Amino acid sequence: MIHHDSTAVSAAKLHVLHLCDAFDHAQSDTLTTILEQYTAPKYLWRGMHPFNEQQSASDVVQVFWKPLHHAFTALQRRVDIFFAAHNGLPSHNAETPDVNSSTYDNAVWTCQMGHFMGLMDRPWLDIPPTRRMTFIRFAEFHRILDGVIQESALFIDLIGVMRQAGQYPLPPGTGASFIYPGPATSDGILHSLHPPEEGVATMALMNSMITDLSQANEVAMQSGDNRVPRKVLAKSWDEKMIWYGPEGIGATYTIDRYQQQHQYPFRFNLSGKVFNGHVARFAEGHYGCFFGWPNLTNTAEGGFMGLTAGGIAADMRVTDVFRRRGDKLLENWVIIDLPHWLSMQGLDVLARMRQLLGLEEL
Secondary structure: OOOOOHHHHHHHHHHHHHHHHHHHOOOHHHHHHHHHHHEEEEEEEEEOOOOOEEOOHHHHHHHHHHHHHHHEEEEEEEEEEEEEEEOOOOOOOOOOOOOOOOOOOOOEEEEEEEEEEEEEOOOEOOEOOOOOEEEEEEEEEEEEEOOEEEEEEEEEOHHHHHHHOOOOOOOOOOOEOOOOOOOOOOOOEOOOOOOHHHHHHHHHHHHHHHHHHHHHHHHHHHHOOOOOOHHHHHOOEEEEEEEEOOOOOOEEEOHHHHHHHHHHHHHHHEEEEEEOOOOEEEEEOOEEEEEOOOOEEEEEOOOHHHOOOOOOEEEEOEEEEEEEEOOEEEEEEEEEOHHHHHHOOOOOHHHHHHHHOOOOOO
16 A cells, blocks of 8 residues: 655655755855756756757756756746655656566655746757746656655646747647636645545545546547547546646637547547556645656547658656646646657757757758
8 A cells, every 4th residue: 555654755745845945045056066966967858859868967957957957047946836645656766667566665856847948048958048037847846855856847838938038839729828826725835744534535536537537538449530529528527617728729728628628639649559657656735646657659640630640659757746626637747748749750840940040051
């Protein structure tokens, strides 16, 4: 069964909060020293395209954090959600997950979600500077064991930054595009511990939702009808659900519009879907989350996000963060590494931007 250790959860939260405080106020030349103090020697960091996996604190700083701090003046972390719990999935080795394992380890996972904000005064990944306030959606996960961070995953919405800089690389999305708010209840930052039974209830609801969708997928494979009956979603989702999707798809509101503006375009226009599992799935209080690396593999048949058929199986790295109200999921923040998914099909949106800007030859 899932391990529960309130002392370990509290310690993990403090460890991450102390790291954020020290790291976010550090000078560029001390970032590596600080990150090394909080992470294990064999630290694994998972980042979005084009950063991908890094194997040490120094590599993470050189590849991601230093260029980010150079580009954004007065960068700050604006947190909307923060919680921690033991993984609700069986234990795994970071490099070779064992999805069939029936044991749970003592590690604690933290989830922090919000925006990085700063003045984008210099190019970042060759995205032209806006010289204005610019926001980067993020969801960051840390796995803490033996008092240090063993592995992390940082999801960012890179295409959202491109939009703010006037370099949007995709056709219009089916949902709405804006700077997403945090929870409507403004109670997403869980510094103190919450009753274990609330986290158990949130975890059970997430698992039930996943089971419902898996069963719907099996029915669709047999019948050839990709529609999901509305009542299937209504089992887990509130009628006024809000789905805050990634830039390129956008946000949508209510079950009906969610089906019209995201679920059906996703189901009708992507084939060969394979669920690869999650690295972590956990919950505390009314908040829960999961992420995979990758979660899904699928093939674009044309129409999804207004794009043509890809014909190549490509991976989606996805994170979902949820807020539960009662026995239903009400708010859901989603980031998909769409630049990675597109790059696997031969479209590197950053490379194309550089070509259009005259920074690379066509």
